[in-house]
Amino acid sequence: MKYPFNPFPTLAEVEFIYCPVLGAIGVPVNLLAIAILSRRTCGLSKCVNHYLVAMAAVDLLVVITEVILRWFIIYFPVSFLDITPVCTLVRVLMIGATVCSVWLTVAFTFDRFVAICCERLRTKYCTEKIALVVIGTVSVLGYLESIPWFFKYRAKYTFNNLEWFCITKPEYYTSIIWAAYVLLHRFLTPLVPFHLIVLFNILTVRHIFITSKARRRLWVETGREGPTDPEMERRRKSIILVFTISGSFIMLWLINVICFIHQQIALVYDLSPPSPTIGTIGHLLQLLSTCTNTCIYTMTQSQFREQLKAVVKYPFSLIPSTTKLRTCFLSSVCPYPSLF
Numbered sequence: 001m002k003y004p005f006n007p008f009p010t011l012a013e014v015e016f017i018y019c020p021v022l023g024a025i026g027v028p029v030n031l032l033a034i035a036i037l038s039r040r041t042c043g044l045s046k047c048v049n050h051y052l053v054a055m056a057a058v059d060l061l062v063v064i065t066e067v068i069l070r071w072f073i074i075y076f077p078v079s080f081l082d083i084t085p086v087c088t089l090v091r092v093l094m095i096g097a098t099v100c101s102v103w104l105t106v107a108f109t110f111d112r113f114v115a116i117c118c119e120r121l122r123t124k125y126c127t128e129k130i131a132l133v134v135i136g137t138v139s140v141l142g143y144l145e146s147i148p149w150f151f152k153y154r155a156k157y158t159f160n161n162l163e164w165f166c167i168t169k170p171e172y173y174t175s176i177i178w179a180a181y182v183l184l185h186r187f188l189t190p191l192v193p194f195h196l197i198v199l200f201n202i203l204t205v206r207h208i209f210i211t212s213k214a215r216r217r218l219w220v221e222t223g224r225e226g227p228t229d230p231e232m233e234r235r236r237k238s239i240i241l242v243f244t245i246s247g248s249f250i251m252l253w254l255i256n257v258i259c260f261i262h263q264q265i266a267l268v269y270d271l272s273p274p275s276p277t278i279g280t281i282g283h284l285l286q287l288l289s290t291c292t293n294t295c296i297y298t299m300t301q302s303q304f305r306e307q308l309k310a311v312v313k314y315p316f317s318l319i320p321s322t323t324k325l326r327t328c329f330l331s332s333v334c335p336y337p338s339l340f
Contacts, residue, residue, distance in 0.1 A: 034057055099188070
């Protein structure tokens, strides 16, 4: 028996709803993170604070370009965004923002790895100046690496000397240079960052296990209580933050990485490529990573939670004073000077 309609939504229908919802959440969430972290009242070091602000700013740019603008280009044809130079620029900004987001996560993970595991290098590397240099370098290189995508597309139509829509040039599918560049790009984002983050986390866990064992032995030998160790408490907070951020990245990018590895193996051994449905699911999960960091800060940083509560309560705190002022103007007795 055939049903007249599909009772389950298709992936295209899910994506049609998923992208606007993600954009509606991602923009305010990242703006809140930038506003709160920029005040430097969360008890984080300047180095860590710079990384988190940069990551939130780049995630916001990913939401704007990859989620909102891309959604408008796909589902609302014949708009300003469909002019060929505009839609090409949007695609470059989209890819560049994703590259910067991925590599800033790597840079932050490496910074915390150095801070926890490398005592000699820590004082020289984990500084505000180095953090700003790394963030600037990653941002510039990320967009420079994405510039060739601008030349992937050409206009589909020309109307009144204005080029419309973006379609892929035929040489993209036949050129060896394009094939090499695409392979390099996919290795750089996300394969290499994915493995670097996993490696840094493994090395950090190994170092923590060894040092914790040594410090516990020292506490036992000196007859003092281990739980009051301030150094271990400081490291614990730093470890929780970096592990949750990098762990979230690994989980949400895992399908994307597996699809890429599967695709390369399929090309070498003449196997069937990964399903487009799985690839789309991996892409949607990848986009979700732009909204998770603020949730991580809220769950792991008590001072961030307090600042977030203050921001949320602020509009409601204005209601009593607004009501009092309105009552004052409507009444004959007003302690405030008249504005009329």
